[in-house]
Amino acid sequence: MASDGGRKQFWKRNVARVPGSIQHVYGAQHPPFDPLLHEILKPGAKQSTTPVKLKKVSTFQEFESNTSDAWDVGDDDDELLAMATESLNTDVVMETANRVIWNHSKLQEQHKLQEERVERELQQLSDLPPAASGDNRLVKSVSESNTSSSADGGNENASVPRSQSLPQTSTIALASGITEHSTSSPPALSEREASRLDKFKQLLAGPNTNLEEELRKLSWSGIPKLVRPITWKLLSGYLPANIDRREGTLQRKRKEYFAFVEQYYDSRNEETHQDTYRQIHIDIPRMSPEALILQPKTTEIFERILFIWAIRHPASGYVQGINDLVTPFFVVFTCEYTEEEVENFDVSSLPAEVLQNIEADSFWCMSKLLDGIQDNYTFAQPGIQKKVKMLEELVSRIDEQVHRHLEQHEVKYLQFAFRWMNNLLMREVPLQCTIRLWDTYQSEPEGFSHFHLYVCAAFLVRWKKEILEEKDFQELLIFLQNLPTMHWGNEEISVLLAEAYRLKFAFADAPNHYKR
Numbered sequence: 001m002a003s004d005g006g007r008k009q010f011w012k013r014n015v016a017r018v019p020g021s022i023q024h025v026y027g028a029q030h031p032p033f034d035p036l037l038h039e040i041l042k043p044g045a046k047q048s049t050t051p052v053k054l055k056k057v058s059t060f061q062e063f064e065s066n067t068s069d070a071w072d073v074g075d076d077d078d079e080l081l082a083m084a085t086e087s088l089n090t091d092v093v094m095e096t097a098n099r100v101i102w103n104h105s106k107l108q109e110q111h112k113l114q115e116e117r118v119e120r121e122l123q124q125l126s127d128l129p130p131a132a133s134g135d136n137r138l139v140k141s142v143s144e145s146n147t148s149s150s151a152d153g154g155n156e157n158a159s160v161p162r163s164q165s166l167p168q169t170s171t172i173a174l175a176s177g178i179t180e181h182s183t184s185s186p187p188a189l190s191e192r193e194a195s196r197l198d199k200f201k202q203l204l205a206g207p208n209t210n211l212e213e214e215l216r217k218l219s220w221s222g223i224p225k226l227v228r229p230i231t232w233k234l235l236s237g238y239l240p241a242n243i244d245r246r247e248g249t250l251q252r253k254r255k256e257y258f259a260f261v262e263q264y265y266d267s268r269n270e271e272t273h274q275d276t277y278r279q280i281h282i283d284i285p286r287m288s289p290e291a292l293i294l295q296p297k298t299t300e301i302f303e304r305i306l307f308i309w310a311i312r313h314p315a316s317g318y319v320q321g322i323n324d325l326v327t328p329f330f331v332v333f334t335c336e337y338t339e340e341e342v343e344n345f346d347v348s349s350l351p352a353e354v355l356q357n358i359e360a361d362s363f364w365c366m367s368k369l370l371d372g373i374q375d376n377y378t379f380a381q382p383g384i385q386k387k388v389k390m391l392e393e394l395v396s397r398i399d400e401q402v403h404r405h406l407e408q409h410e411v412k413y414l415q416f417a418f419r420w421m422n423n424l425l426m427r428e429v430p431l432q433c434t435i436r437l438w439d440t441y442q443s444e445p446e447g448f449s450h451f452h453l454y455v456c457a458a459f460l461v462r463w464k465k466e467i468l469e470e471k472d473f474q475e476l477l478i479f480l481q482n483l484p485t486m487h488w489g490n491e492e493i494s495v496l497l498a499e500a501y502r503l504k505f506a507f508a509d510a511p512n513h514y515k516r
Contacts, residue, residue: 193224196218196224197224197226197227199218200218200223200224200227200231201227203215203218204227204230204231204234204243205243206243207242207243207244208241208242208243209234209241209243210241211234211235211241215231215234215235215443216235216442216443216444217443219231219235219439219440219442219443220439220440220443220444221440221494222436222439222440222490222494223439225335228332228335228435228439229332229333229335229336229361232329232332232365232438232442233361233365235442235443236365236368236369236442237368238253238361238364238365238368250357250361253360253364254356254357254360254361257308257359257360257363257364258356258360260308260312261304261308264307264308264311264312265304265307265308267311268307273307273311276307276310276317276318277303277307279318279320280302280303280306280307280310280318280323281303283320283323284299284302284303284306284323285299287302287323287324287327288324288327288426288427288431289343289431291343291344292327292331292342292343292345292347293327295346295347295348296348297347297348297355298330298347301330301355301358301359301362302323302326302330304359305326305359305362305363305366306318306322306323306326308363309322309363309366309367309370313370313374315374315378316374316377316378316379319377319381320422321376321377321419321422321423322370322377324423324424324426324427325366325369325370325423325424325426326362326366327426327431328426328431328434328435328438329361329362329365329366330358330362331431331435332435333357333358333361333362334347334350334358336358337350337354337358338350343431369448372446372448372449373448373449376421376422381422383421383449384418384421384422385414387421387449387452387453388413388414388417388418388421389413390453391413391417391420391421391453391456391457391460392413392417394453394454394457394503394507395413395457395460395461397507398457398461398503398506398507399461399464401464401468402460402461402464402467402468405467405468406467406476409470409471409472409473409476410473411473411476411477411480415477415480415481416477416480416481417456417460419481420456420459421452421456424441424448424452425437425452425455425456425459428459428483428485429485429488429493430485430486430488430489432489432490433485433488433489433490433492433493436490436493436494437455437493437496437497440497451500451504454500454501454503454504454507454508455496455497455500457500457503458496458499458500458503459496461499462496462499463479463480463483466479467479467480
C-alpha cells in the first residue's frame with residue numbers, strides 16, 4: 001500500500017487544475033493512455049466467457065412469445081427491455097437481461113474459436129513448401145472468408161453481397177430528412193440491418209413520428225448510421241415530431257445560432273472573456289480523435305460552439321469536459337454528408353453551407369444534452385459529486401467485494417469516477433463506442449443523468465478480476481484511469497448496456513437503494 005506522501009504526490013500529478021474561473025477536472029489525461037504501450041495489461045489475460053446461470057421463471061415462456069424471440073442471437077432487438085418495464089416484474093426483466101449477456105458471451109466465444117482455427121490453418125499453410133501450398137491466393141481466401149463470417153456475426157457495418165444492399169434513396173427517405181449527400185455507393189447491409197433501417201425510414205417518414213412509444217423503443221438497441229443524424233435530432237428534442245415543421249425549424253434555429261455568433265463571438269478578445277476563450281483554445285487540441293480535431297476548420301467550429309455556449313450560460317460558463325460532448329454530435333452530423341470515416345476525412349472539403357449546418361446542429365443538440373445535466377458543470381460541480389457518491393453506494397450493494405477492495409487500498413471513487421461522470425465515459429471507450437452508447441442514452445428517460453449511473457456501475461464491476469488482482473494504491477488507480485478498452489466495439493457496449501439495464505431494474509425502485 002502506498003504511503004500517505006506517495007498517494008498525495010500521485011493524486012497531485014493526476015489532478016488537472018485550471019486557473020481562474022474554470023473548474024477543476026480530476027483525473028483528466030490527454031491524450032488517452034494506451035495500456036498496451038505501458039504494459040498495463042497482464043500477459044495472457046482473457047475476458048471470462050462463462051455463461052450467466054439463468055434462474056427459472058414460470059412466466060418467462062409467455063414473455064418470450066410476446067417479444068418475438070427478441071433475445072436470440074441474430075434476431076431483431078427492437079423489443080428491448082427498456083420498453084417492457086410496466087408489464088414485467090423484476091425477476092422476468094433480470095432473467096431476460098441475463099439471456100442477452102449470455103448470448104453475447106456465447107457469440108464472443110464462437111468468434112474466438114473461429115479465429116484460433118483460422119490461425120492454425122494459416123500457420124499450417126505457411127509451413128508447407130511452395131509447390132504444396134500453391135500461391136498466396138489460398139491463404140488470402142482463408143483469411144478473407146474468416147473476416148467476412150466474423151463481421152457478419154453482429155457488427156453494424158457487416159459486409160454482405162451487393163445483392164442484399166438497400167435500394168437507393170426513396171421518396172419516403174427524402175421526405176423524412178434522410179438524404180444521400182455522397183456520390184459513392186452506400187455500404188452493403190445484411191438482411192437484418194436492411195430490415196431495421198427500413199423500420200426507421202418508415203417511422204421517420206410518417207406525418208408525426210411517435211417518439212416515446214416507437215422511435216425510442218427502436219433506437220435503444222442502436223441506430224443505423226444512415227438515419228442516425230435525423231434520429232438524434234428528434235430524440236434530443238431539437239426537431240419536432242411533425243414532419244412538415246422540421247425544415248422550417250432547422251432554418252430558424254440555424255439562423256438563430258449564427259445570430260449569436262455575430263453578437264457574441266467578437267467579445268472573446270475582451271478582458272472579461274479572455275480566460276474562457278484561452279482555456280477552450282487549449283483544450284480542443286487535446287480532444288479525440290486527434291486527426292479530426294487538429295484540422296484548422298474543425299478547431300474554428302469547436303471554438304465558436306463552446307464559446308457561444310459559455311457566454312449564454314453564465315451560471316456555469318465553460319468547464320473542462322464540455323468540450324468532449326461536442327464531438328459525437330459533430331461526427332454524426334458530418335457523416336450525413338460523407339461515407340468516409342470522419343476521423344480520416346478532410347472537413348474543409350465540405351461546402352461552407354454544409355459546415356454551417358453541421359456547426360449549428362451540433363450546438364443546439366449539445367445544448368439540449370447539457371440542459372439535463374447542467375448541475376454537473378455549475379460551481380463546485382455538485383451534480384458530479386452527487387453522482388460519484390451514488391455510484392459508490394450502488395457498487396457497495398451490487399459487488400461488496402470490489403467495493404471493499406477499493407476501500408482497503410484507500411482508493412476514492414472521486415479519483416477515477418469523476419472523469420466518468422464529467423466526460424460521460426468518452427475518455428474511457430473509443431469514439432464509435434461512445435456514439436453507440438449515446439443511441440441508448442437518448443432513447444432512455446434521463447439517459448445521460450440517471451441511466452449513465454448504472455452504466456458506470458456495470459463498467460466498474462466489469463473489471464472485477466483485474467481490480468482484485470491489484471494490491472497497491474497506485475497500481476489500482478493507474479488501472480482504473482486507463483482501462484484497456486481501445487479495441488472495444490458494439491458487442492462490448494451491448495453487453496455493458498444489458499448489464500446496466502439489469503442493475504437499473506434490480507435497484508432503481510428499491511426505497512433504500514442508496515442507504516447503508
